[in-house]
Structures are given as structure tokens and as C-alpha cells.
Amino acid sequence: MRKKHAVAAAGAAALFSFFLTNGAFAEDPSLPTKVPPGTKIVLADDANNAASLLKLSGEYDKLAADVSFANFTSGPLRLEAIRAGAAQIGAVGDVPPILAHFSDANVVIVGVVVTEGPSTIVATAPESGIKELKDLKGKKVGINPGTAQQAIIFRDLKAAGLKADDIKPINLGLAEFADALRSGQIDAAVLKQPDRARYLKSVAGTGAKELDNGGDANRNLKIIYASKTALDNPAQAAAIRDFVVHWYRASLWKNDHKDVWKAGYLVKDQRLSSEDADVVNAAEKRSYIPKWAGDIIPRQQETIDILQAAGSFKGKTLKAEDEFDPRFEGLDEKSKSAGELHTDG
Incomplete structure (x- = not known):
């Protein structure tokens, strides 16, 4: 009997190791997934970019929370909106999260997309x-x-x-x-x-x-970061998780729908000429969801080091991993949304 239990335990351990290695347990169970009715979040946006991406792709209508958008012209201004409680999440590049980290703004990265091309x-x-x-x-x-x-x-x-x-x-x-x-x-x-x-x-x-940029000077990171205050609220944390999944899907949708993006966002929303819109589309190649541990976190640390060597963010030792909420690392476009996980509403 003991031998059977030992074999069973060994098999379970091997199965757990297999699943862990293959990412089946990548999603952190401590991250809430159920979004209660009436949950609201605001995203500090850049020129309607995230809002248009979600709406044109059809992902906006699938969001479990009531998500609204407010536009700000720069990453630092989006951070101030989050600090003031006017927004819970923001769409930024790679440096604003470092500014947030340096200034103890209690804001962490929850989603990252890389878009290739000389934009x-x-x-x-x-x-x-x-x-x-x-x-x-x-x-x-x-x-x-x-x-x-x-x-x-x-x-x-x-x-x-x-x-x-x-x-x-x-x-x-x-x-x-x-x-x-x-x-x-x-x-x-x-x-x-x-x-x-x-x-x-x-x-x-x-x-x-x-x-042309020198080497790997611009990875064109598109980042979603979130207030820790919102993430400490189970309803808003679940809404943010759901938002990230749909944002990932919308980001990859754009790869094969550049014509829709051009007409609906670049021309209609941003008022670009057809010629200018083609220039933007040509400069932005395919988007993909990167790995954090082996790709983005080391990249972010390099950015911190370069900026500090240049005299920015003096007086603190900044570790890039502290800028990320690790519970979101396993998410991608294949992750189940709140609606898919909780069909009862």
C-alpha cells in the first residue's frame, strides 16, 4: 500500500513539474478573476489609442467591467492622473514606470506588448x-x-x-x-x-x-500599468486582469487588420491623411506578447541603468522586477477572460 502511495505521489509530483514547466500553472491563483456587476475602472490613454484598439477589434464589448478612458499627452501626466485617483490604469512606454518606481507612486506594470518597426x-x-x-x-x-x-x-x-x-x-x-x-x-x-x-x-x-536607431535602441514597448490601490481591491483587480487579456487580444488583432486600423483610428479618429496613415502603418510592424523574466525585466533594468548613468533618477537603487506585478506574468491572449471563466456573470 505504501509503495502504491509513493508511486502515486511521485507521479503527481512529476505531473505538477510538467504543468509548471509548460506554463499550465503560469496564472497566479491569488489574482481575482470574478468581476462583480457595476465595477468601474478608468484608463489614462494616449490619443485614444487603447480605446480605439479595443473598440475596433470588438474586444471592448467583451470587457466585464465598465471601462472608460481619459486622454493625457504624456506618460508623466497619465501617472499624475493615477496618483490623483482619476484613473486606475494607464497606457505608457518604458520610462514612465521607472518614474513611478522612483517617486514611490505605488504603480506597477500589469501588461506588456512589443511592436516591431522603426516607429x-x-x-x-x-x-x-x-x-x-x-x-x-x-x-x-x-x-x-x-x-x-x-x-x-x-x-x-x-x-x-x-x-x-x-x-x-x-x-x-x-x-x-x-x-x-x-x-x-x-x-x-x-x-x-x-x-x-x-x-x-x-x-x-x-x-x-x-x-536609424543604434542596435536595440527602441523596442517600442506598449505597457499597461496599474495603481496598487486598485489592485488591492478584489473587484478592480479582477477587472484589470480582464482588461489586460482583452487588450492583448486586441493588440494581436491589429497585426492582421491594418486596413481597419488605418480607416477607423489613423484617419477617422486621428484625422491623418491617407498618406500619413500609410506611413504610420509601415513604421509599426507586428506586435507580440513578450516574456517578462527573460526579456522585458532585463530590458527594463538596462533602461534604468542607462538613465541613471545619464543623471536621471539619482539617489535610489532601482530594481526592475519591483516595477512588475508578478501575478500578471502568465497572462496572454489565450488566457480566459472574466466572462469566459464565470459564465454565470
């Missing part, structure tokens, strides 16, 4: 004389602290064998970059599409150009 790279001013990244030495470069653009510049400098001290940083708002380039106030800045294409078109023939 955000350096553009130069007319007659700047800059032909490649190493030519940034001694130049005036637009910087918007606390944004992904800031990190891209520092990674590009590193790739070119330069340091942050090798440039003259000019602090500006992201919306000011293009005009500052035209006027010669700065020599270079990181511009996303379609702003970059519009800017270069407006200064054609002046020597202004775009510079």
Missing part, C-alpha cells in the same frame, strides 16, 4: 550637419524627461560610443520637438510617426534627415 527614431534639424548618430556629439538635442524618447536618445548615444555628457540636452515638451527643429532651437530629437514624416516633408531639401 520612433531621431530626426535632425535643417543644416545641422548630422549624418549619423556619432555626429550628435556637441549638438543640442531635445529631451522630454520621463518619456520613452529620453531613453531612446541615451541608448542611441551608447550605441554610437557616446555619453549623455557628449550632448547639450534641451528640455522641451514632445509636441514642441518639430517646431524646435525647424527653428534651429535644437539640432536633433526623437520623433514618432507621423510627426517625423510630416516634419521631414516640411523641410525637404534642407539637409534634415532621419537616423
